[in-house]
Amino acid sequence: MRFIWSKITHLLLVVLAVTMLTFVMTDRLPADIAAEIAGHGASAAELAEVRERLGLNRPVLLRYATWIGGVCRGEFGKSLITEQPVSTALRSHLPVTLELLALSQLFALLLALPAGIISAWRSGSPLDRVTGTFAFGCASLPNYALAMGLVFLFALKLKLLPATGYTPLNAGIGANLKGFLLPALSIALVEWVTLMRVLRSDLIATLKEDFILLARCKGLPTWRILLVHALRPSCITFITVLGMQTASLIGGAVIIETVFALPGIGRLLVTAIFAQDFPVIQGGVLLITVSYVCINFLVDLCYAALDPRVRTGVTDG
């Protein structure tokens, strides 16, 4: 229990520090939101009035305190530009990011699991080497370049899939999935490499253990040994990496979202930063940081569940 509590306080501290840092940094952004709102040719008095109304002339730390107070009461403020509540804006952009995330991690898993298992089982074989080389190439390719290659091939030449754009889910699941296929693939084709590598090296280590030999002696079929006996103890690092990747993708898929014109959280944030729309930036950063921190926390818990030594504090001495 102490393990969990000390983790939670640490994580809260991190969230507070990140949001405060965002506040201080965005305060220095070159764009002037007050001039934007007051309109062209606004007089100095009008500008001052807008600043006063938005509370922009108060000290940064005071504004931060007010904002944190609001967050505790569940109020995230309104966008300075569209006057839309930040929570509504986040709620409308989050599903896009989550769907992209889920699909790309699904593709990455579909590639990494079989490839990792087979190349660990037949490590050193030509198949393993081919997989390894292919993975190495994938890891050296920027996902945006990959995205453009996929667009060129599937959208512009073969005309099978749309090049850009987002179709809402209620306009038909087929059209919706079609729009997500290329962006998800371009993320997955880069992400699967790390997953495959950690799974392969951990599986190779596990396959040398005595209990695998015992399972073999009992005459268990190979697939059962690989999938049931060897996979579970080998997937600790795998789950950690999967969690960390997912966490960093929530705000890190901006470029793919830009290339495919998907209205996700990343797009929302970039637009908000260019317009100096403080409440939206704050809300987005809070959302990303909290989910990053929570996923990491869950990964730690998974770790403890999968490896009893972490939970009980026993280390092999």
Add this chain to the structure above:
Amino acid sequence: MGKSKANPPKSPFQKGGLQLAPPFTKGGLGGISFYAAITWLILVLFCAASVGLWPFPFTVDQIDAEHFAALPGGAHLLGTDATGRDIVARLLFGARVSLTVGICAPLFGLGVGLLLGMPSGLYRGWTERTIMTLADVILAFPGLVFLLVFTSVLGPSLTTITLGLGLLISPRFVRVARANTIRFSEREFIQAARIGGAGDISIMLREILPNILGPLMAYTLVVAGFVIVAEGGLGFLGLSVPSPTPSWGGMIAAGRDVLEQTPPVAMIPTAVMFLTVLSINVIGDRLRGRYDRA
């Protein structure tokens, strides 16, 4: 586990309890891919360093009004981009940006990592907790938001992009440096140095640093590849180095507009970046393999 007690020294690489890394020639460090990677990197470095010195028919921002988005061949060896600028010239000058970022940002991170990681691994306790919380804050900070705000506040230039990327990756170096320092901090040779009267600074610089520098260099190479890719990504958001200075990422991003008519405009810089990152990864992989076994 009592690792080294049970088995006596087997190979010349094992002396006492300390296992030395096998020499470079062993385990097929050579091989075509390694030398090809080295050759490519030297070539790119040479081009980037010397491109202004020899006569070249085109400059980076010279517009050829007769050839917009031309295919490779003719007067322009690799064609022109959408505004009629020579791709070879832009590739050569773009190498400067990509390599500056790719070399300086990881070195900055390495410096910060050593400066903060070694003390936190050696002292533990409060020092460690403070430094690691700081590192966690930067790790949890949405990277692109950080870069966007950082470069918009200070104005996008090669220096701010390099610095921003360097800051962003430094917590990872702190973590690696700390983990490696902890591995060595209780070893006998550290205790021997302490008995010999060595101070903390001397222990960090003369005992720990030589031991952790190898793995950290391998990590630096991994990060170098990542940073070159990330700088290119900024080009898609219009936040790479300001035009007319070319960068590979900016060229790829600009090639998107003419992807259908003239795919080489985007494909050529992609290929160059791919080969460079691949070469760095090949070398980094060999280095890492060398230290993982130790």
